[in-house]
Amino acid sequence: MKLWIKLTATLTLALAAVGLGGGHTVHADSHTAFINRLSKPVLQASKKYHLYGSVMMAQAALESDWGTSTLSSEDNNYFGVKGAYDGKSVTLSTAEADGAGQFFNTMAQFKAYPSVQASINDYAQTLRDGTTWNPFLYEDTWRENATSYTEAVDTIAAHYATDTNYASKVETIIAEYDLTSRFDDTTSNTDDATTIQITPGVSYATDTGTATIKTGTIKLYKQVPGPSVDATSSKTATLAGKTVTIKQRGIIKSSQTIWYQIKSGSTTGWVQLTDLLNLQESH
Template sequence: MRKQWLVGLFTVGLVVCGLTGAGHTKAEASTTTDHFISSMSSPVKKVATKYRLYPSVMMAQAALESGWGTSQLSMTADNYFGIKGAYNGASVTMNTAEYNADGQLYYTDAAFKKYPSATASMTDNAQLLRNGIAWNPNYYSGTWRENAPTYADAANALTGTYATAPNYGTSLINLIQAYNFNALDNTTTSTKKSSSASAHATDATKVTYYVGADSQTALLSSAYKKYNLYNHIKGSKYKATSFSWSKVGGWQGRPVWVDARGYKASTKTNWYRVRFSKQTTSKKYWIYSKALQFPKTTYAAYKKTASLVSGSYPVYDHVFNSTYIAKQLTTTKALMKHSVKIDNKATRVQNGVTTTWYRINGGSTSGWVTSLAVKK
C-alpha cells in the first residue's frame, strides 16, 4: 500500500508559487523558513547520515510536507513526513489530499503517527526508507546513497513509491536547489588535512558521476567473469561490498540496463551502474567497464543546416546507448522555433542494426538526436 502525500495549505501555496518550475527565482527566506532550517539541519544530517540517506532530500521532504513546520500535523504530532498509522499507539486524525490511480486529487480523513519529537519523526522516516514495506524490503532502495549517485536520483526515486504526487521528486529537487540543502550532504569534517598523504587519499577516491536515462542497455562481455559486482565503485570514498556472479547469474551477451557512469580519476577508469531487469526498482550494481560491451559508435565531423520534423524526439547530451551514458536535455519540440545546425555525426551499430545520430545546435541547446528527427 502506497504512503499518500499530505498536502498542507502552506505546501500547496509553496508549489503554486513556482518552486516546481525550472526557471524559478530563489524565494526570500522568511523568519519561519530560517527558523525551520536552523533548528532542523543538525538532527536531519545526523539521522540521514546514520541511515546512509541524503540529508538534503530528508530536509526537503520535511519542509515540503510540513509547510516549514507550520502544518497542523507537524505542530500537533511532530509528524514532518506525513506518515500514516500509529507510533507506539499514538496517532491523530487529519484531512489529507491524495491521488488515485488516474492521478486525480481527492480528500479523505486518515490517521497519522504522533511522535514525541521531531528527531523521532526523522528516525521513523529513515527506517521506513531503509526497511521498505512488508512484501518488499527494497521498495525504497532507490533513495539509498549506495544506489543513488546524486540527491536528484534519490528524490526522484520517491515519486510513485513514497508519494503518489506525480511531481513529488521535482518539488524536492527545486527546494534543495532553492535553499542549498545539498550543503548538508557534505559528510567531510571541518578538521584540516595538513599532510600530503591525506590529500593524496582524497584524490585517490575521487569519482565523478554521470547519470543518464534508465532505459539504456549493454551486454556482458566475454571477460565479465573476471570482474565482481559491487554496491559502490571499488576504491571510492564509500565502502564497497562485492557480489559474486553465482548470486546474480550471468552469461556472455546477457543484456543489462545501464543508468549511470562513474569516472575514477586516480586510475582513469570508467565504472557503470547496472541492473538485470528492465524494472527501474530492481537491485543495482556497479561494475568495471571491461565487463560490458556497448554498441560500437563512430564519430565524424559533419557540417550542415537542417530542419526538424514535426513531433517530439529526445535530445541527449551524448549518443544514446554509447559508453558516455546519455542524459536527456530536452525534446526537439522545444527547438522547433530555432534554426538548427549540425556539427557532428555518429553511426551506432547495435545488434547488427546501424543507426545515425546528429549533434544539433538550436538556440542555447546543443545535443544529440536520432536521424529520424531531422528532415531528409
C-alpha cells in the same frame, strides 16, 4: 556563499532599510529558521542511515508546509507518515492525488511522535526497512545505490507520494536553499558513514559503553546478518578476553536477536549479545 546565509542577510538589510519586514522576506526567513531547527537531527539520521540529507530536509519542508501543518506542529510528524508510533496516532483529513493528478480529501491515520528527532529517525528507518512485503522498496534512495540526490527523489516520488509533481517540488526546494552543500557534502562518500552497512529489518540505535569478548573463537560480522542479508563474517580468537568499545546496537525485528557493533584498536565489527560479557551501556 550558501543560499540560506544569503536569505538571512537579505532579511537583515530589508529590515534596516524600511524598519519592518515585507511578507515575502519574513516568509523566506521562516524557511531558514525551519532548516536551522531540523538541521542537526537530519544530519544525524542521514549519516547514520546513509541517506541524502538534502532530500530528507526538502521532504520535511514540503510535507509539513515548513512546519506549519497541524500534523507537524502538534504531533511532530514531518513526513506525513501514516500508521501508529508506539501505539500513538492521530486521524486527520488529508489531500491525496488520483491517477490523473486530481486531488481529493480523505481521512487517514497518521503517526504521532514524541519529538522531531523521533519523526526523522523513523522516516529514515522506513527508507532503509522498506515495507513488510518489500524490504528493498526504497533501496535506490540509499547513497550506496543512488549516485545523486535526484535518483533518490525519483524513487521516493514513485513509491511514497501520490502527487505527480512531487519530485519537481522536492528538487525545487533543494536547489532554492542549496541543501546539497549543507547536508550531502558533509556526509559524502568520503565520510565514515560509507563503512556502516545497514541491514533491512534491523532496528538501530546509537549506543556507547564497554564489554568483554568471551573466551574462544567468535564470529565477527561486517554488518548485522538480517533475514534478507547473508552478511560476511570472519572467525577470530584474537579478541577473546579483550575489553572492547560499544558503538551501536542493532535488533533484528523478526527474531528480536540483539547485536552490537564493537571496536578494538583498528578492528570493528558486529557480534551477537551472547558473545559479550560484562556489558556496560551508557547510551
